Amino acid sequence: MTDLSQLPHGLRPRGLVARDVPPHDLHDIDPVLARVLAARGVKNSQQLDMSLKRLAPVGLLANIDAAVDLLLLHQASHIVIVGDFDADGATSTALMLRCLARLGFGSVESLVPNRFDYGYGLSPEIVDVAAKDSPSLIVTVDNGISSHAGVDRANELGIDVLVTDHHLPAPALPAAKVIVNPNLPGDGYPSKSLAGVGVAFCLMAALARKLSAGDPGLARIPADYLDLVALGTVADVVPLDDNNRILVAAGLQRIRAGRCVPGISALLSVAGRDPARIVTADLGFALGPRLNAAGRLEDMSIGIRCLTTDDGSAASAIAQQLDAINRARRELESDMQRDALEVVEQITQSLDTALPDCLCLYEPHWHQGVVGLVASRIKEATGRPVFAFANEDEDTLKGSGRSINGVHIRDLLAAVQARHPGLIGRFGGHAMAAGLSLPAGHLTAFRNAVASQQRELFPEADFAPAMHTDGELPESHLTLEFAEQLRRIAPWGQHFPEPLFTGTFAVVDARIVGEKHLKLQLAHGALRIDAIAFNQAREPMPQPGESLLLAYRLEVNVWRQRQTTQLIVEQWQSIA
Numbered sequence: 015m016t017d018l019s020q021l022p023h024g025l026r027p028r029g030l031v032a033r034d035v036p037p038h039d040l041h042d043i044d045p046v047l048a049r050v051l052a053a054r055g056v057k058n059s060q061q062l063d064m065s066l067k068r069l070a071p072v073g074l075l076a077n078i079d080a081a082v083d084l085l086l087l088h089q090a091s092h093i094v095i096v097g098d099f100d101a102d103g104a105t106s107t108a109l110m111l112r113c114l115a116r117l118g119f120g121s122v123e124s125l126v127p128n129r130f131d132y133g134y135g136l137s138p139e140i141v142d143v144a145a146k147d148s149p150s151l152i153v154t155v156d157n158g159i160s161s162h163a164g165v166d167r168a169n170e171l172g173i174d175v176l177v178t179d180h181h182l183p184a185p186a187l188p189a190a191k192v193i194v195n196p197n198l199p200g201d202g203y204p205s206k207s208l209a210g211v212g213v214a215f216c217l218m219a220a221l222a223r224k225l226s227a228g229d230p231g232l233a234r235i236p237a238d239y240l241d242l243v244a245l246g247t248v249a250d251v252v253p254l255d256d257n258n259r260i261l262v263a264a265g266l267q268r269i270r271a272g273r274c275v276p277g278i279s280a281l282l283s284v285a286g287r288d289p290a291r292i293v294t295a296d297l298g299f300a301l302g303p304r305l306n307a308a309g310r311l312e313d314m315s316i317g318i319r320c321l322t323t324d325d326g327s328a329a330s331a332i333a334q335q336l337d338a339i340n341r342a343r344r345e346l347e348s349d350m351q352r353d354a355l356e357v358v359e360q361i362t363q364s365l366d367t368a369l370p371d372c373l374c375l376y377e378p379h380w381h382q383g384v385v386g387l388v389a390s391r392i393k394e395a396t397g398r399p400v401f402a403f404a405n406e407d408e409d410t411l412k413g414s415g416r417s418i419n420g421v422h423i424r425d426l427l428a429a430v431q432a433r434h435p436g437l438i439g440r441f442g443g444h445a446m447a448a449g450l451s452l453p454a455g456h457l458t459a460f461r462n463a464v465a466s467q468q469r470e471l472f473p474e475a476d477f478a479p480a481m482h483t484d485g486e487l488p489e490s491h492l493t494l495e496f497a498e499q500l501r502r503i504a505p506w507g508q509h510f511p512e513p514l515f516t517g518t519f520a521v522v523d524a525r526i527v528g529e530k531h532l533k534l535q536l537a538h539g540a541l542r543i544d545a546i547a548f549n550q551a552r553e554p555m556p557q558p559g560e561s562l563l564l565a566y567r568l569e570v571n572v573w574r575q576r577q578t579t580q581l582i583v584e585q586w587q588s589i590a
Contacts, residue, residue: 025275027584028397030305030565031517040442046491047499050484050513061256062503064263064587066237072216072223081192082221084151084176087117091150092121096136098156098210099129099309101317103301105246106155106178107210108275109239110468112217117225122384123147124420126314129383133406133443134449137176139503154178156210158193160442161189164580180252182424182444205257211246212261212351215239216357217557226465226504240265242321248294251446252393253509262505266292277320281305289574294505295512296499299331304333310383329433346381351390353377354402358392371477373400376411380404386414386447397477399423399468401450403457410439411452420475421468423448429467430460481565481585487515489539497570514584516565519545524556536562536581545581556588563587564582 033053040048041360042059056062058313072078085093093114099105108122114122127133127140135157141164144152151174154161158177165188168175175190181199194217194448196203208216220238226233244265247258254262268274268293278301284288285300305317320332354375362369380388382404389402399417406412417423424443427450431438437460439451452460468475478501487496506512519536527533532547534556556562564586571580 015030017435024228025437026528029478030484030585031480033482041437046487046496047503049186050500051170051503054510058411064260066260066264068259070204072220075194075196075203075213075216075220076198077194078220080236081176081178081194081217082224083115083176084192084219085153085391086223086224087173088151090121092148093119093123093151093153094144094147094151095122095124095148096140096144097124097126097314097318098134099126099314100156101305101309102210102246102550103156104305104309104317104321105249106209106214106243107234107318108112108210109214109236109242109246110153110155110218111220111318111322111495112239112242112275113236117222117232121435122589123558124315124318126318128313129309132416133451136168136177136441138163138167140164141171141173143344145173149173151176152524154306155214157182158188158190158431159183159193160188160440162186164188174560178210178217178300180208180213180444181442184428198432205255207253207255207258209243209247209250209258210253211243211250212252212258212349213261214241215261235451237264237275237277239280241268244269245278245305248505248507249300249305250314254294254505254507257511259505259507259510260412260506262294262297264275266294266297275321276324276326276329277322277333280320280326281336282334284328284337288572293501294507296429298507301435302334303343304340307334307343311339311343343384345389346392347384350377350380350384351391353380353390354388355395358396361537369396369398369477370465371398371475373398374403374464376398376403376457378405382406382412385412387417389414389416393418397480399426401460401464403452404575405454406451409454411454411457413450414451415443415446415448416445416451418475418477421472426464426468426471427473433467434459434463457552477582481514482511482564483514484517485515486517487568489541492541492543492571492579494539494577500568501570512567514565516562516563518561518589519543519558521558521560522560523558524553526555532556532583532586534581534583543579543581545583546585547583550583554588561589563589 016181035053038052039058040336062333082222093109097111099294111354125144132140136154151360153176154455159179159181177190179194196208222232222235245260281301287296308316310315323329385402389400393416399421401413403411403413415423422445427441441450462552521537522535522537524534530551532551534545536543565584569580569582571578
């Protein structure tokens with residue numbers, strides 16, 4: 015959530031824009047809920063069925079049978095899983111390690127590149143590290159689709175490579191034995207939004223199904239780890255299409271029932287979350303950051319150990335270590351975000367017109383593991399695509415980009431590379447997020463090139479900060495019952511956002527809690543309701559009797575086993 019009190023001069027709170035509600039066949043449910051769902055592309059009640067039987071058949075993934083055969087070919091040999099250093103990579107790695115062990119693969123280990131030593135993906139250097147243990151097969155999870163040099167190095171050493179990934183491929187593919195990626199040209203899988211852990215799950219499901227001919231019980235093994243699939247999918251902020259929503263809903267159900275891996279239970283405990291009431295926001299804002307912090311500041315092998323141990327005490331100790339790393343990450347991010355806002359303020363004051371269409375920010379002392387978070391925060395504050403850079407070494411900058419709807423950031427980088435060969439080093443990503451390396455002396459040229467290419471490719475991009483809402487809630491729906499109904503209809507997430515309503519309320523009482531949060535008691539007609547606006551305590555404070563226009567989420571607040579309705583205020587404005 016953007017801290018509106020820290021926005022630079024000239025940047026305003028987001029305008030409230032009502033979502034479009036297309037025609038639908040949802041006449042058998044509450045009309046307010048039908049309006050919310052239709053605005054998210056739900057056309058009929060069948061789409062609300064979250065049972066696993068509605069998952070797209072894994073056999074539709076291109077090359078899935080060849081991938082299963084390749085795994086079985088190496089079943090008695092040594093296999094190395096090479097993952098990415100984020101939560102999606104950690105959950106993908108843990109899922110595959112757990113499934114392969116239970117499916118009879120006796121020698122499987124994982125290797126995650128340390129971002130500071132090896133960078134992203136299956137590099138030649140990480141292949142050489144893996145080769146020390148003489149594997150016959152390397153399997154990538156959540157990476158590999160752009161690892162041409164690493165795959166070539168493995169081929170030189172006589173090591174087969176199976177790439178499983180979800181990132182967008184370049185026109186030329188690496189020379190792996192088999193590639194499984196729903197975004198390959200011609201792939202028939204209907205969900206192109208699978209996270210890396212979703213691809214790994216599909217592969218393990220296909221493998222288990224083939225092995226179940228000799229033991230029917232094996233087919234159910236991958237479903238035992240849908241908690242990992244849910245965590246990785248939500249943490250990677252991939253669109254929650256129907257297929258991903260089913261996967262996440264099934265994973266949440268396992269967690270609520272206490273049937274998750276010990277590491278997830280331990281992470282929930284250190285985050286102070288109740289497993290029985292967990293929602294997607296807990297995965298995205300409580301568990302995901304604690305896993306990601308290890309990859310950003312230290313080594314993601316810590317996170318993988320947390321997700322693969324079956325020892326509850328060990329999981330608890332590792333979760334506490336991850337929590338400490340995450341606290342350090344938050345402090346570092348806060349400092350870098352303050353720096354970035356000051357830079358944006360300087361840019362704003364130096365221009366007579368609006369901010370540039372694309373922002374490129376760099377400070378020599380920034381931490382390369384946190385630039386992606388800074389880019390995300392500044393994108394939210396400015397409504398523009400943002401690249402944030404830090405030093406990788408004396409000669410190279412490491413950058414991370416975050417985009418807005420209407421600007422495909424990986425395609426933007428591909429266009430810059432095509433128009434200016436040699437300007438960028440390596441890059442990869444998808445529509446909303448990308449990473450790249452850049453020779454240190456190329457920053458100014460890149461800043462100009464990316465702005466020019468963005469204007470050319472995406473001339474209709476809308477930079478006006480907007481907050482899309484679901485309109486006003488009638489007083490009859492400001493109830494605990496409707497709030498619970500919204501919880502049950504979840505999972506909400508990327509491209510299937512949690513409902514956001516607008517309304518005018520009278521202030522009964524207002525006070526600051528936790529130094530920066532605004533706690534409100536509000537009146538709506540005869541109704542009294544509590545509300546909290548996180549990170550939005552600012553002067554002038556709302557006064558009793560004052561009217562406020564709110565953009566808010568309706569939530570069930572649980573305190574000392576008592577449930578009440580509460581508004582989570584995303585934005586407030588006095589209309590007195």
